[in-house]
Amino acid sequence: MDCAVITGAASGIGRACALRLAATGATVALLDVDGASGTRRDIEERGGRAAEYAVDVTDDDAVRDVIGALPGAPRVLVNAAGIIVRKKLLECSVEEWRRVVDVNLTGYFILLRHVIPAMTAAGGGSIVQIASIAGHTGYGFSSYTAAKGGVLALTKQLAAELAGHRIRINSVSPGVVESGLNRDTLGNQAIRSATVDNIPLGRLGEPDDIARVVAFLAGPESAFVTGADLVADGGMISTIHWGEAGAQLHSFHAEER
Ligand SMILES: NC(=O)c1ccc[n+]([C@@H]2O[C@H](COP(=O)([O-])OP(=O)(O)OC[C@H]3O[C@@H](n4cnc5c(N)ncnc54)[C@H](O)[C@@H]3O)[C@@H](O)[C@H]2O)c1
Incomplete structure (x- = not known):
């Protein structure tokens, strides 16, 4: 039996990916620090198959043991476990910097290094990195931004490296999505409405907006796609935020006409 491995599966985007992949018939392996019993229960109630593992993605030995005990050969990996420290560079301690890079970038590496040999032995597969x-x-905060930039670069680097293993690897770049990561900041109405004002589609993302993109990249519909990044942000980074200058520019040219 094949399976799909999902990290950060207890909450937000990882959880939505698990539900969506399970709905396609995949057996899903749910990895999160304290397990993912809520996600497992929801999948099983809908008739799906899931196994859960309480594991810290930065713990190389523990991840090795989990990957060695999966319910099936891993044909899909979704690296989604993540944390954020909302501090500017000079406010960030070395410990905070190391933890963010450790979870958000080194944790992805640790999953890759244990899943790739098993995926190769199974005949290949698809990896999606959040x-x-x-x-x-x-847009984010220094340690987080640096780690995520690393994920983008690592994904491109691995496309050629893994092609010979019959493994595709792509990333998804979400915009602002309501999840555990930003529940506190989006609970602030001023921040929330200022954020939505900067999203051309006029709403925040939902975890399933990202899961649908992940399911596309994980599945056969994207068979010729590797090394790509798919931005799913409601148009946020496609527009330069001109603010008041933009409004003045438009009225200046309107007066000219
Ligand atoms: N929410 C957003 O706006 C947004 C935007 C862009 C990217 N992302 C990325 O999406 C991914 C998922 O985040 P989310 O928004 O769903 O947040 P979330 O907090 O809802 O989910 C993150 C999950 O990762 C788990 N996790 C954290 N550290 C871990 C560790 N060391 N080992 C195992 N599991 C760990 C948490 O327990 C949690 O269940 C992250 O990589 C995040 O950086 C989120």
Whole structure:
């Protein structure tokens, strides 16, 4: 039996990916620090198959043991476990920097290094890495932005390296999605409406908006896609935020006409 491995599966985007992949018939292996019993229960109630593992993605030995005990050969990996520290560079301690890079980038590496040999032995597969628009634009905070930029670069690097293993690897860069990661900040109404004002589609993302893109990249519909990043942000980084200058520019040219 084949399976799909999903990290960060207890909450938000990882959880939505698990539900969507399970609905396609995949057996899903749910990895999260304290397990993912809620996600497992929801999948099983809908008739799907899931196994859960309480594991820290930065723990190389523990991840090796989990990958060695999966319910089937891994044909899909979704690297989604992540944390954020909302501090500017000079406010960030070395410990905070290391933890963010450790979970968001080294944790992805640790999963890759244990899953790739098993996926290769099974005949190949598809890997999807959750990056962020922060890795493209510097929208986020320094440690987070640097880690996500690393995920984008690593994904491109691995496309050629893994092609010979019959493995495709792509990333998805979400915009602002309501999840555990930003529940606190989006609970602030001023921040929430200022954020939505900057999203051309006029709403925040939902975890399933990202899961649908992940399911496309994980499945056969994207058979010729590798090394790509798919931005799913409601148009946020496709527009330069001109603010008041933009409004003045438009009225200036309107007066000219
Ligand atoms: N929410 C957004 O706006 C947004 C935007 C861009 C990218 N992302 C990325 O999406 C991914 C999923 O985040 P989310 O928004 O769903 O947040 P979330 O907090 O809802 O989910 C993250 C999950 O990762 C798990 N996790 C954290 N550290 C871990 C560790 N060391 N080992 C195992 N599991 C760990 C958490 O327990 C949690 O269940 C992250 O990589 C995040 O950076 C989120």
